[in-house]
Amino acid sequence: MPLNHLIRDGDNPDITEERQKATFSTEELAIEIYGEPLAQRRREISAEVLKRPELLDDCPHVFLDRTTKVENSMKKTVAVMEKGSEICDFTSREELGHLVCEVFGDDGFPLSIHFVMFLPAIQGQADDEQAEQWIPRAMRLEFIGTYAQTELGHGTNLRALETTATYDKRTQEFILHTPTVSAYKWWPGNLGKTANYVIANAQLYIDGKSHGPHNFLVQIRDENTHQPMPGITVGDIGPKFGLNTNDNGFLRFDHVRIPRRNMLMRHSKVSADGVYSPPVHPKLSYGAMIFVRATMIRMLAHVVLKAATIAIRYSCVRRQGEIKTGNGEVKILEYQTQQHRLFTALARGFAYRLVGDEVKNLYEKIAEEVKHGNVEQLADLHALLSGMKSIVSYDSGKAIEQCRMACGGHGYSHASGIPEMYAVEIAGCTYEGENMVMLQQQARYLVKGIHRLAHGEELSTMLQYLANTSNNKFRIGESGVDLENALILALEYIARSTIERVTARLDSLQNKGLSAENAWNENAVELTRASRTHTRLWIARCFRDRVHRIENHAIRSALTDILELFLTYEVVDMSQYLYQGGYANSDQVAQVKDAMYKLLEKIRPNAVSYVDAYEVSDTELRSVLGRRDGNVYDNLLKWAKSNPLNRTEVLPAVEKHLMPMMLAAKSKL
Ligand SMILES: CCCCC/C=C\C/C=C\C/C=C\C=C\C(=O)SCCNC(=O)CCNC(=O)[C@H](O)C(C)(C)COP(=O)(O)OP(=O)(O)OC[C@H]1O[C@@H](n2cnc3c(N)ncnc32)[C@H](O)[C@@H]1OP(=O)(O)O
Numbered sequence: 108m109p110l111n112h113l114i115r116d117g118d119n120p121d122i123t124e125e126r127q128k129a130t131f132s133t134e135e136l137a138i139e140i141y142g143e144p145l146a147q148r149r150r151e152i153s154a155e156v157l158k159r160p161e162l163l164d165d166c167p168h169v170f171l172d173r174t175t176k177v178e179n180s181m182k183k184t185v186a187v188m189e190k191g192s193e194i195c196d197f198t199s200r201e202e203l204g205h206l207v208c209e210v211f212g213d214d215g216f217p218l219s220i221h222f223v224m225f226l227p228a229i230q231g232q233a234d235d236e237q238a239e240q241w242i243p244r245a246m247r248l249e250f251i252g253t254y255a256q257t258e259l260g261h262g263t264n265l266r267a268l269e270t271t272a273t274y275d276k277r278t279q280e281f282i283l284h285t286p287t288v289s290a291y292k293w294w295p296g297n298l299g300k301t302a303n304y305v306i307a308n309a310q311l312y313i314d315g316k317s318h319g320p321h322n323f324l325v326q327i328r329d330e331n332t333h334q335p336m337p338g339i340t341v342g343d344i345g346p347k348f349g350l351n352t353n354d355n356g357f358l359r360f361d362h363v364r365i366p367r368r369n370m371l372m373r374h375s376k377v378s379a380d381g382v383y384s385p386p387v388h389p390k391l392s393y394g395a396m397i398f399v400r401a402t403m404i405r406m407l408a409h410v411v412l413k414a415a416t417i418a419i420r421y422s423c424v425r426r427q428g429e430i431k432t433g434n435g436e437v438k439i440l441e442y443q444t445q446q447h448r449l450f451t452a453l454a455r456g457f458a459y460r461l462v463g464d465e466v467k468n469l470y471e472k473i474a475e476e477v478k479h480g481n482v483e484q485l486a487d488l489h490a491l492l493s494g495m496k497s498i499v500s501y502d503s504g505k506a507i508e509q510c511r512m513a514c515g516g517h518g519y520s521h522a523s524g525i526p527e528m529y530a531v532e533i534a535g536c537t538y539e540g541e542n543m544v545m546l547q548q549q550a551r552y553l554v555k556g557i558h559r560l561a562h563g564e565e566l567s568t569m570l571q572y573l574a575n576t577s578n579n580k581f582r583i584g585e586s587g588v589d590l591e592n593a594l595i596l597a598l599e600y601i602a603r604s605t606i607e608r609v610t611a612r613l614d615s616l617q618n619k620g621l622s623a624e625n626a627w628n629e630n631a632v633e634l635t636r637a638s639r640t641h642t643r644l645w646i647a648r649c650f651r652d653r654v655h656r657i658e659n660h661a662i663r664s665a666l667t668d669i670l671e672l673f674l675t676y677e678v679v680d681m682s683q684y685l686y687q688g689g690y691a692n693s694d695q696v697a698q699v700k701d702a703m704y705k706l707l708e709k710i711r712p713n714a715v716s717y718v719d720a721y722e723v724s725d726t727e728l729r730s731v732l733g734r735r736d737g738n739v740y741d742n743l744l745k746w747a748k749s750n751p752l753n754r755t756e757v758l759p760a761v762e763k764h765l766m767p768m769m770l771a772a773k774s775k776l
C-alpha cells in the first residue's frame with residue numbers, strides 16, 4: 108500500500124514518481140490537520156459535489172462577465188440550500204465551509220457576509236429577546252443580511268463615521284440618516300444587489316448628545332419584491348481588483364425610521380424614555396470585526412496552501428533546462444531557487460493553518476467570557492488579532508505571488524488559478540482594518556508592556572519574554588542547544604530588542620517635549636516593525652508547540668522539517684535585527700542559512716505528498732496547472748480552445764473593424 112493515497116492509473120508518470128517517494132502517510136497527515144471524522148467527511152462532500160451538475164460551473168468562471176458570475180453564484184446558492192443538507196451537515200461550520208469552497212471557490216457568493224458578519228454580529232451583540240426575534244429567520248434565509256460600517260469618507264477612523272441614528276422619544280424610533288456624500292456606506296459585501304437588511308454602524312444621538320458608533324438593524328429592501336425601502340438608495344460599487352462575484356455596495360439613508368428595539372442591545376442600551384446605558388467595555392460594538400479577524404487567519408492560510416499545491420505539483424511535471432549538461436531536462440522543482448520560493452510558501456501555509464486553529468480556539472474562549480460580561484482579556488485578544496491579521500494577510504500575499512511567479516508564464520494565465528487567489532487573498536491586508544493601522548494598535552499594547560515592566564508590574568503571558576534580558580547571545584551550534592530552541596530564542600531577542608528600542612526612542616522624544624501623538628507618528632514605521640517581529644515570534648512559538656503535541660511519530664517528524672524550515676526562514680528574513688546589540692555574528696547567520704538549505708533538500712522528496720495531504724480537490728482548486736493527475740499540457744490546450752474568443756474562427760469585431768481597415772488600405776494602393 109503506497110504511503111501517498113492519491114496515486115491513480117493514467118496520471119502523469121512524473122507526478123506518480125513523486126508520490127511513490129513519500130516517507131509519511133498522506134492520509135495520516137490529513138487526519139492530523141483536519142481530525143479524523145472531518146478528513147473523511149471532506150472527501151465524501153467533494154465526491155458528492157462532483158455528482159451534481161447544478162453545483163458545478165459550466166465553464167471556467169474567469170471566462171464570464173460580472174453579471175453572469177453574480178447570477179451563477181445566486182443560482183448555485185439556491186441549489187446548495189435545496190440539496191446541500193443531503194451532502195453535508197449544515198450545523199457544522201467546517202462541513203458547510205468545505206461545501207462552500209467546492210461550489211463557489213474564492214471569489215465570493217451571495218451569503219458570505221450574511222454568515223461571516225451579519226449573523227455573528229447579532230449572536231454577539233443582540234440581547235436574548237432580539238436574538239430570538241432575528242436569528243431563526245436569518246438562519247432559515249427568510250432574508251439576507253450584511254454588515255454596513257465603512258463609509259465613502261471613513262473606514263479606519265470609526266469615531267469619525269458620519270451616519271447618524273437619532274433617537275425620537277416621541278415615537279420611540281431611531282432615525283437613520285446619511286448627512287453628506289462622504290457618509291454613504293461604501294464597500295459592504297453583498298449590499299449592492301443582494302441584502303434585505305443591514306447592521307448599520309451609526310453615531311447614536313440622544314437629546315443632541317453623541318454616544319459614539321453603535322449597531323442598528325435596518326431593512327433596506329422589501330423581503331418579497333426586493334425593491335429598496337422608502338428612504339433607501341442602494342447599489343453596487345463596480346468592478347474591483349478581485350472578489351468580483353461579490354456585490355460590494357453603497358447605501359444612503361434618508362431619514363429612515365426604525366423601532367427602538369432595532370438597536371443591538373446586549374452591551375449598550377437605550378430605554379424607551381431615552382436613557383442610555385453604556386457597555387462594560389467601550390469597544391464591544393466592534394465584536395463582529397474581532398470575529399472575522401480571528402477566523403480569517405485560517406481562510407488566508409487555506410489560499411496559500413492552495414497556491415502551493417498548484418505550484419509544487421506543476422513544478423514536478425514541468426521540465427526545463429539541465430542541471431548537469433547532457434543528463435536531460437530536469438523537473439523545475441530540482442532547482443534550489445524553486446524549492447526556496449515554494450517550500451517556504453508551503454511552510455508558511457502550514458504554520459498559519461495550524462496556528463489559525465489555535466487563534467480560533469482562543470477567540471472562542473474569550474468571546475464566551477465577554478458574552479458574560481468578563482472583558483479582562485479583550486485587550487490581549489485585540490492586540491493579538493490586530494497583529495495576526497496583518498502579518499498573515501501580508502506574508503501570505505507574498506507567498507502566493509511567489510507561487511505564481513514560480514509557474515513562469517503559465518502562472519500569469521488564469522488557467523493556473525493563482526491570479527484570482529492572489530487578488531482575493533490580498534484584500535485581507537485592507538478589510539477588517541488596514542494593516543498599518545492594525546499593526547499600530549498592537550504596538551500600543553507592546554509599548555505599554557515595556558512601561559509596565561519598567562514599573563515592576565505583571566506582564567500578560569504573551570509578553571513575558573520581554574523580561575528575559577539574559578537572552579543576549581545567539582546560541583546556535585552550542586552543545587545542549589537544539590536548532591529549534593536557538594531559533595526561537597533568536598526570534599525572542601529580535602522582538603524584545605526592537606520593541607525596547609522603539610519605546611526608548613518614543614520616551615526620549617516625549618521627554619524632550621514632543622507631544623505623545625507627534626512622538627508616535629515620528630516612530631510609526633519602527634512601531635509597525637516592532638509589531639511584526641512580536642507577531643512573527645508568537646506564530647513561531649505557537650506553531651512549535653502545535654507540532655510538539657503531535658503523537659504520531661512519522662507525522663511529527665514530517666511536520667518538524669516544515670517547522671524548522673519555517674523557523675530558519677523567519678530568522679534569515681529578519682537577520683538584520685540580530686546584529687543590533689551584537690546578539691549574533693555573520694558566521695552564525697550563515698549557519699542558519701546552511702540549515703535552511705539542507706532542509707530544502709530534505710523536504711524535496713516529500714513535496715508533492717505534503718500538498719496532497721492538505722487534500723484540496725480539483726473542483727475546488729479550479730487550476731489546470733495544479734491538477735491532481737499532473738496532465739497539464741493537454742488540458743491547457745483544451746482550456747484555451749474553450750475560451751469564448753475561440754467560439755468563432757473570425758470574430759465579428761474583426762469583420763466589423765479590422766477587415767474594412769485592411770481592405771481600405773489595399774484599395775489605396
Ligand atoms: C471566515 C473568514 C472571513 C471570510 C471572508 C470572506 C470573504 C472575504 C471577502 C471580504 C471580506 C469580508 C468582510 C469584510 C468586512 C469589513 O471590512 S468590516 C469593516 C472593518 N473595519 C475595520 O476593521 C475598521 C478598522 N478600525 C478600527 O478597528 C478602529 O477604528 C481602530 C482600532 C483603528 C481605532 O478605534 P478607535 O475607536 O478610534 O479607538 P482608539 O484608537 O482610540 O483606541 C482606544 C482603545 O480601544 C482599543 N480598541 C480598539 N479596537 C478595539 C477592539 N476591537 N477591541 C478591544 N479594544 C479595542 C485600543 O487598542 C485602545 O486601547 P488602549 O487605549 O491603547 O488601551
Ligand SMILES: Cc1cc2nc3c(=O)[nH]c(=O)nc-3n(C[C@H](O)[C@H](O)[C@H](O)COP(=O)(O)OP(=O)(O)OC[C@H]3O[C@@H](n4cnc5c(N)ncnc54)[C@H](O)[C@@H]3O)c2cc1C
Pocket residue numbers: 220254255256257260261262263264293294295296350355534537538539540541542543544
Ligand atoms: C474586499 C473588501 C471587502 C470589504 N467588506 C466590507 C464590509 O463587508 N463591510 C464594511 O463595513 N466594510 C468593508 N470593507 C471596507 C474595509 O473594512 C475598509 O476599506 C478598511 O477598513 C480600510 O479603511 P479605508 O478604506 O478607510 O482605508 P484608509 O483608512 O483610507 O486607508 C488609506 C491609507 O491611509 C492609512 N491610514 C489611515 N489611517 C491611518 C492612521 N491612523 N495611521 C496611519 N495610517 C493611516 C492606511 O494605512 C492606508 O495606507 C471592505 C473592503 C474591501 C477591500
